[in-house]
Every structure is written in C-alpha cells, then in structure tokens.
Amino acid sequence: MSKYRLKVGAARKDVTPLPSMFPFKQADLNGDGQYTYARQAIHLRAVILDNGVKRFLFLVSETECGNLHYIKKYAMEKYGITEDYISFSNTHSHSCPLKAVYDPGTTLEEMNREVKMGEFGPESPVQQNEWDYGKYCFEQSIAAIDDAVANLKPARFGHAEGKSYINISRDELLPNGQYAFGTNPERPSDKTLSVLKFVDENGSMIAGIINYAVHSTMGFRVKDKDGNMAAYGDLAGEIANFVEEAYAIRGEETVVAWTIAAGANQTPVHSFFHTYHPDGSWEPDERYNHYLGEYMWKLSAHMAARQGNDALKVFDSISKLKENIRIDVAERYLKLPATKVTNWGLPQLFDDREIDDSKMHNVDVPNQFVYIGLKLIKIGDLPVFCYEGEMMVEIGMRLKEAAPLKNLVIVTCYQPAVDRDLHDRFHGSHYYVDKWGFENHTPSYGRNPVKDAITEEKVTEAMFDMFDEILNPDI
Template sequence: MSSEHHRRPTATAPTAAAADPATGRLRVGAARADITPEDLTGLHPMPGEFSGVHDPLFLRALYLDDSETEAALVSLDLIEAGDVSEVRRRVESELGIPADHVVVTATHTHNAPRIAGVSPGALAHAGGPESFAYTEFVYDRILAALRTARDTARPARFGVGTGSADVNVNREVYADGRWSLGHNADGPSDKTVWVLKFEDLTGRPIALLVNYAVHCTVAFGTSEISGDLAGAACRHMEDVLRDDGSPGAVALWTPGPLGDQAPRIDLGVAFGVRPGERQKELAYAAMAAQGLMVAAEALRVARGLGDLDPAVRLGARQRTVACLVKPGQDVMETMRQEAADTVPLRLSLIRIGDVALAGVSGEVVTEVGRRLRERSPLTRTILVSLANDRIGYLPDDARFDRPVHSVNGCPVRRGYAENAIVDGVLDMLAGRPAREHRGGPA
C-alpha cells in the first residue's frame, strides 16, 4: 500500500500564508510543549512503576512550507510511539497538513511512557488503559504544538552539516559462548551527528534538528521519569540558543540507526536491581555529560555553516510494506506480539532540498543505515528510526545468522526488513512504485 503526495492539497483548515518569493520561498515554524504526565500510574512500559519525575518530558514540533508543499515532524521524549495514524489524520483534518506529510518519532528514552497501539504482528510493550488515556493527552499536545508552529512560521533559510560524537558504542557482545547486551568497542558504530539548521532571514535560529544513533538508556533502571541523554542534549541546545538571543528556538532530537547502539556510560546495574542514591546520582551526571557532548558538537556544526538557502523545495511521501512475520524469541515478558501473517513496515520521506529524512517504523541497526546512505543518490540521506510506529528491531539480513538481541526482537522474517527499507526509500526518492520482497525462512 502506498500513499504519496507532492503538492499542497485543498486545505480543510486555514493554513499559513504562502511565502513571498521576494523574501524567500521557505517558511518554518517550531514549538515545544510539556508532556510530563501528572499521574504516573500504569505508564511504565517495562515491569514496575515510575516512582517520580527527575526531569520533564517535552514534545518538539517542526513545520515546513515552501508555498506549495507542507510537512511536519514531531519528536517526543518517549520510549516509543506505536501506530500514530490517528493523530496524523487529525493533523490533516484540523490543520490541513496531509497525513502522509507528517512524521512522528520518539527519542527512545527508556525512562518515559509509550503511546498508541501495537500494530498486529509487531513486538512492543503493549499499554493498558492508562497508556491510552495518556496517548490522547499527547495527541492533543501534538495538535496544539503544530498549530502554534504553523501559525508562527516565517520566511527562513536552511543549512545542513555533520559532526562527530563518541558517546555511542555497539552493544552486541559475544562472550562465554553466548551473545548478550553490553559494550562492544570493535562492533560497527556510526558516530555522525547530523545537524539541520533553520533560521529566519535576520539570522536568528528557529530550530535545530539533530540526528544521532544511540539508545537513551543512561538512567534506565532509576524508575524516574527523564528525557535521558536526548532530553539533556535538547535542553542544553535550547538554553544556549536562548542566551544567544533566540528564546523561541527549538532543538529536536531524531534517533538514527540505534538498534545496536548503547551509550558509553550508563547506570550500570542489572535490570530489575534497585540502584542506590549514589548510583542514581552518577547515572544522571553521565546523562548530562553525554547529552552535553552531542549538544556541543551540534551547536559547533550549526555555527560553522556557511550561507543558508532560503529557496529549498520540499517533498513528502509515505508507504507501507507488508512483511511476513517472524515470532520473537527470548524477549521481555511485557512484550506482546499479536498473531498475524504480516506486519506493516512504515516508511516515510521528507525531502528538504538535497536532504532526505528517511523514516522507518522500528529500531534500525547500523549496517542498514550505512547501506541506505551508500546507495542513495543523495549524499545527505538521514535515517530516522521509530518513525510513525515501532514494530520492533530491524536488523540487516546477515545478522540473522547470530542469535543477537536485535534478531530475537525482530518481528520481520529474514529477507524483508533490510531490502524493504533500502529499496523502499530509494524508490520513493525516484518516484517509483513499491516493489515486492520475498523473505527467507522464519
């Protein structure tokens, strides 16, 4: 199934005025909203309950308009968002932004709730009634934030650059005859910090969009609400931008190919073990430090960008690929997988000039992200994991020869995920129809 649009349809709600060609085609708006839950009961997707709030959770919204095409991206300080088709439809109905021009992702902080339902066949932590009530709260905040971003959009310029931060490490370790999660310094790891900068025509930043590949699990196990590494990074960037004279600037975090990437320093206690206060203090210090490292590098890259472009063209597409299901193995007891023959792999594309934001609805591993980048006709192709759904881990085909965590937690049969992601994004970039994929053994 494929749903794709390029140009602005007839809006069902008022939209921002078209850009003045004399001042710049691109218009950009951004907004931030607090989504910290007041009642924590029943919201922990892992075993146990949240005991309190260490730092608040936010959603950050980015609105883009080139006078012919609108697109929106929302980043949530949550562990994951399931099938968010409902809120994307609401965005189209209430704001006039096409549903398939909207991408919703999560920073993947493990010290936060999940929202939305689990797609049939997906491997995810299904929520209860409290989770669905919280989902509606977040959906309302998404609509409000996008409305603010759209209504405050102004002529803008755009630029992109890359840096590097060594705060992630491959986490699939082979020792004592078995595979486990840990730190594998010799394993593949992408250190790239992607930075997309949007500023108004006076040079004041509107938004920074950062993409980096790491699990936000530094403070996982403290049982306290936290934005973790990504939240710390975004707060630091926004504080610096505010001090520099841009009080409304927003920093959005998007997860890269993080399926096999851990933070270098984390809480360091076994899952289910109650940490002491000193251990928690050290974990939060490590969270702030590693977040600062990524944020500082992103700010350095943003400041070093040359002339930004006010006349970039936008494009947006989405499609869904039905992949044969593989049952999960040795997964957590809270993981649920509804019986189904196929599971929907959702792909999205937001193109900003010669930059492609390629969204994938799961936790993609390093090799798949690398293969996509090598084969893409656009050298600036940025993979965004956990986009518009979270169906499970999405490893490369070669990894199926090893019983690693990303394979055990993958709901897709070998031969589907890697090819469907790479071919699907390339086909969307080229405007080609979806192709059929044939997987291997379950």
C-alpha cells in the same frame, strides 16, 4: 517572490505526566518498577516548513503522542497538512511512560472491552491515569501544531554533518561465544551527527533538528536512593535542552528536536556496567530493575553536554543557507512475512544469562505479516529517510552509502500515516536485524519479527524506488 519561499514555525510543549497521573508502569521491561514522579520536564516539539506550495510537519516527542490518527486528521482539516507530509517520531526513551492511550472517538470502558495482544501475550486493561495521560499528550500535540503554525516566519535552511563520540555497539561477545547487550568497540558504530538548521531573516535560530544513532536510555530502570523510578526525557531530552539553553544564552529562543538515527544496536558509551568473574561467569548490569541512584542521571547529563557542544559546533559551521526550498515526499508500506523466535521471552528479556542459543530457532507464522512504514523527504537537496521501528546501525550505514543523494538523514522510531489496525499484523517486536545479526544471534535476534532477516533487502529496494519517484517524477 519565488514559488518556494520558505517559512518555518516551531513550538515546544511540556508532556510531563501531571502529579495525578502517577504512578506509571513503563512496560514489561521494567519488571515491577513504577514511575512515581518526574525528574525533569518531558517535551514534545513541532517544526513546520511552509514553502508556499506545501506544508511539512515534523512532530518529535520524548514519549507517546496520545493518538496519532486524530492528530493527523486535525492537521489536515485545519491546516491542510496531508498525512504524507507529516513525520511523527519519538526519541525512544524508555525512561518515559509509554502507555499514552487515548481515543476521542470512544470511552475508556469501551476500549477495555476488547483484549489486545502484545508481544508477550494479552495486554493489561488501560488504566484511568494512562487514559488521562494519553488525552494530555494529545491535547499538547494539537497545541504544539497550533503554535508552530502561528509562529511561521520567513526562513532560510541549511544542513551539515559532524562527528560525536558518545555511542558504541551494544552487541557484546561473551567468553562463551554468545552475544549479549553490552559494549563492543570492534563492531560498527556510526558517529555521524547530522543537523538541520532553520534561521529567520536576521540569522537567529528558529528551529533545529539533531539526528544521531544512539539509544536514549541512560536513565532506564534507574531507581533513586528511596527506591523510586523517575520519568525522564533521558539522553535525548538532555541534549535538546542543552542546545536550546545554549541558544537562549546567545539571546536566541529556539526549538531543537533530537531524533534517533539507525541506532537499534547503539548504546551510550557509559551505559552498561556488567560484572565479570575470572571463571567466565558474569552478572548483568545492576540497573536492570535494581539500584544505581543518581549516578546514571549524572552520566546522562554529562554525555548530553558532550553531544550538545558537538551539535553547537556543527550548527555554527553552516554558512550556506537557502530561502527557496522545494519539498518532495514519497511513501511506501512494506508487507513482510513474519517469523517467531522460539525459546525466547520474558525470562530472557529480564536476564541475558537466560538466553540459550542452542534452543533458539525461528518458526514461520502463517498468514501473519510485519508492516513497515517508510517515508522519503527531500528538503532542498537534503534527503531524510523515515523508518518505522528500530534499524541496526549496519543497515543504516549501508543505506547511506547506497543512497543516490549524499548526507542521507535516517529518522527511526517513525510512525506512518496508514491505519495500524490490521487483522494480519504480527504482534512482535520491531528490532530488524541484518543477515549477520540473524546468523550470529545478536541480542536483537530474539526480537526480530521478519522471516529470514530480509528487511534490509526490501527496505533498500523501496528506498531506491522512492528516490526514483522523487528524482524522476516524469518517468
């Protein structure tokens, strides 16, 4: 038997808030909106690769995980999965509760004694239902790992790329020369649909990973006919569910995790519906803390079915699968100087019309830094690049073009293994614009925390360094 004979196990767990955990405020982005019920089940999925030498864990959630530090500690102590061989990412759905705060090492009362700073100032105390939800997500994460390990079986692996046309650049140029959130078919958009496929000895699907550059925000800020907001796995959850159900119809029970690629400035094609007037004025999409009813939910399901069918075609196209798979990992943690954009805050967040480019400028933040975790995983001949935060599509496309190995898969919204309690961490946003976006003040510029937009330069250097470590281990 080969030294690297692959086994794969997978599990899916429900992390929908229980009725007692509602209502939830999603974040400042909601305004006064509250989630009062769940539209559909929200899921967390675990996929474990075991080649007899190392185990690698992909943990993908449609919401928060509860407490990643303790989850990783559990995986190490019980299953010998080291922190560098774990990738946790979320699908970046704003339609799920994002405040899943829980720490087994303390109490809610103790946690609230210290005021924590957020992007827009002091954060509100953690509420009991938020604490309970965090504990629930934590417990479900542990259960998913347990089940994935228990489900390990001999497997073969293959990967392929296709195309899916459900995204578009959201850097829209307005008549006044200013950029705002919207749609722009002339700006770059990556249509690449990447899939990883794991099958058992009979050829039945054990697990799949889908990767695509688009925000999972179709149901974001939508209120129903009664004025209530619904927690929802959104576009990512709909796509994963569609593909899993399609395989179930084929008689194959599988777990399919959807991951977001370099999609920080990529929106679903049918996502924004601004109102424009002949005099050049405009009104932002009424979904912003207003009402569009079930229309956006139906559009989300429609777009998900389109990509779901695209994904099924790509999965079915994979004919070359290997059972002996080497897994190599390299990690880096960048420390970059921080910047703050003045004259940008909550008013501009709630209404793009409040943005005034002539008053926005960057100022240095002395002794504060932005930390970006990176992980490069080589699964057989496939490179997977994990990136903390959100990545502009232009950066992602250039990284893929420059990578020493082809078919680079970029997984964003990744959370690294290192301790995140750093005294010099800048409490800013995680939109890292490229030089063009920085100079043209695209919508993400106001939330760019890295000085002089040097993120791409430093990330590219780190990526090459990690490839050298993996491809030339003896140098």
